[in-house]
Amino acid sequence: MVIVLMYVSSGNAKSHDYGDALSKSLLFFEGQRSGKLPSTQRMTWRKDSALRDGSDKGVDLSGGYYDAGDNVKFNFPMAFTITMMAWGVMEQGKSMGTELPHALEAVRWATDYFLKCTAAAPTIIYAQVGDPFGDHNCWQRPEDMDTPRTVYAVTPDKPGSEVAAETAAALAAASLAFRDFGDEAYGKVLLERAVKVFEFADKYRGTYNDSIGEGACPFYCDYSGYQDELLWGAAWLYKATNEVYYWNYVKENIITFKAQIEGANFEFGWDSKHAGISVLVSNVSFMMQWVLNNSTEASTTPFLSYADSFMCSLMPESPTKTFQFTPGGLLMKEGNCDLQQVTSISFLVLAYNNYLKNSTHVIRCNDKIINQTQLVNFTKNQVDYILGSNPLNISYMVGYGDKFPRRIHHRGSSIPSLDQHPDHIACKEGTPYFQSTASNPNELTGAVVRGPEIDDSFADARANSSKSEPATYITSPLVGLLAYFSEVSAH
Structure with a gap:
């Protein structure tokens, strides 16, 4: 039976406790942990899992995160998750207060795993652990899984530029987060590895669709090509090293990016990095304009105009908007x-x-100027919608507010924990829990599901995976957003 929450008017906008939502968003990542859990684990219904990952290859690949409601470690979206979380720490770490250590811990849980996966670079980079077809055929707790923990790798002969370059971006971004907030030694380790991994991604070009396609597709196929990840990785390495090599790499390879972005309609997510590159590199343009007191160098790259066009495609007031609401x-x-x-x-x-903020630059959407107040309001409206300011008055973050999804598409959350049911639950023995209409017995606090339909309705049903499944890459960008609005609302 599918339970549908019908469309109703939300009435007046409500205020939100962004600090509480921030705390919960970080707690979610503890619920997604794979490997040996630390003594500080706060989501205590989760236990150790997948401790022998990589053992069939003679390596230790324990750790990292399960990406969503399944028990596979897909490194491509996991790396994007960490790039975004580290970026959020860089931008808003000072606004996180007592949650900053938890944010850095969440980043490190993945980067420690990535260091294991890339220890043998440039000979081999491990790109995924777990047979997704076997996993998706079961409804089983991660603590019980007896499905194949197949290890997928990319090599010089079987390259995977997108997964390698995104991993390099994650390591570089994380190196900046740790450098900025007190662990320069670890940041240096991450940056040194990022350089090696990016070199592998660029030297041995090719898509992991071809190299490990049976593992990646159809779950996380790379649809946009790997050129955007190469530029994304180079941009992050320039930000982390300030070495002109990476800036020149971005400029010299823009031709491939330009053809993509002008043909695409601006995308950003675990697969397509186009808009993200434009925004990230725009900051370099602003700094160059300030240092050089002119726009000559900045104008040699069109990223600033790309970033403006992207903003114009979003803003409701823009005459050139392409997104809808x-x-x-x-x-x-x-x-x-x-x-x-x-x-x-x-x-x-x-x-x-x-x-x-530190620029005189103005966003022009044809004859309409978009100011910074409009940018912040746009962002706040989206965050508030997620937290419950919507026609259903439902929070799409589990555990936040009084009304939130109770039947999320998540194996560990929907099956009684080891504390409740210590006996092994085999592959198909979890099926009754999947089919049940009861609320999940374990609250995956901080999980953000995929959200409503286009009419703002939402089916709170486990089987509705396209709307009720949470994922790490949904929540990670929210961490920085919640930190920002938490600080703003406190003043």
């Missing part, structure tokens, strides 16, 4: 709502707003 105000595109898109794009808007 649900009746309740949630961003959507091409007749589809997905909170992964909403959180990632909203973070870019806020980051661009931060970069504009």
Whole structure:
């Protein structure tokens, strides 16, 4: 039976406790941990899992995160998750207060795993652990899984530039977060590895669709090509090293990016990095304009105009907007709502707003000027919608507010924990829990599901995976956003 929450008017906008939502968003990542859990684990219904990952290859690949409601470690979206979380720490770490250590711990849980996966670079980079077909055939707790923990790798003969370059971006971004907040030694380790991994990604070009396609597809196929990840990785390495080599790499390879972005309609998420590159590199343009007191160098790259065009495609007031909104105000595109898109794009808007603060640059959408207040309001409206300011008055973050999804598409959350049911639950023995209409017995606090339909309705049903499944890459961009609004609301 599918339980549908019908469309109703939300009435007046409500205020939100962004600090509470921030705390919960970070707690979620503890619920997604794979490997040996630390004594400080706060989501205590989760236990150790997948301790022997990599053992069939003679390596230790324990750790990292399960990406969503399954028990596979897909490194490509995991790396994007960490790039975004580290970017949020860089931008808003000072606003996180007592949550900053938890944010850095969440980043490190993945980067420690990535260091294991890339220890043998440039000979081999491990790109995924777990047979997704075997995993998706079962409804089983991660603590019980007896499905194949197949290890997938990319090599010089079987390259995977997108997964390698995104991993390099994550390591470089994380190195900056740790450098900025007190662990320069670890940051240095991450940056040194990022350089090696990017070199592998660039030297041995090719898509992991071809190399490990049976593992990646159809779950996380790379649809946009690997050129955007190469530029994304180079941009992050330039930000982390300030070495002109990486800046020249971005400029010299822009031709491939330019053809993509002008043919695409601006995308950003675990697959397509186009808009993210534009915003990230725009900050370099602003700094060059300030240092050189002119725009000559900055104008040699079109990223600034790309970033402006992207903002113009979003803003409701823009005459050139291409994105649409649900009746309740949630961003959507091409007749589809997905909170992964909403959180990632909203973070870019806020980051661009931060970069504009020390610039005289003006966003012009034809004859309409978009100011910074409009950028912040856009972002706040999207965050507030997710937290419950929507026609259903439902929070799409589990555990936040009084009304939130109770039947999320998540194996560990929906099956009684080891504390409740210590006996092994085999592959198909979890099926009754999947089919049940009862609320999940374990609250995956902080999980953000994929969200509503285009009419703002939402089916709170486990089987409705396209709307009820949470994912790390939905929540990670939200961490920085919540930190920003937590600080703003406190003043």
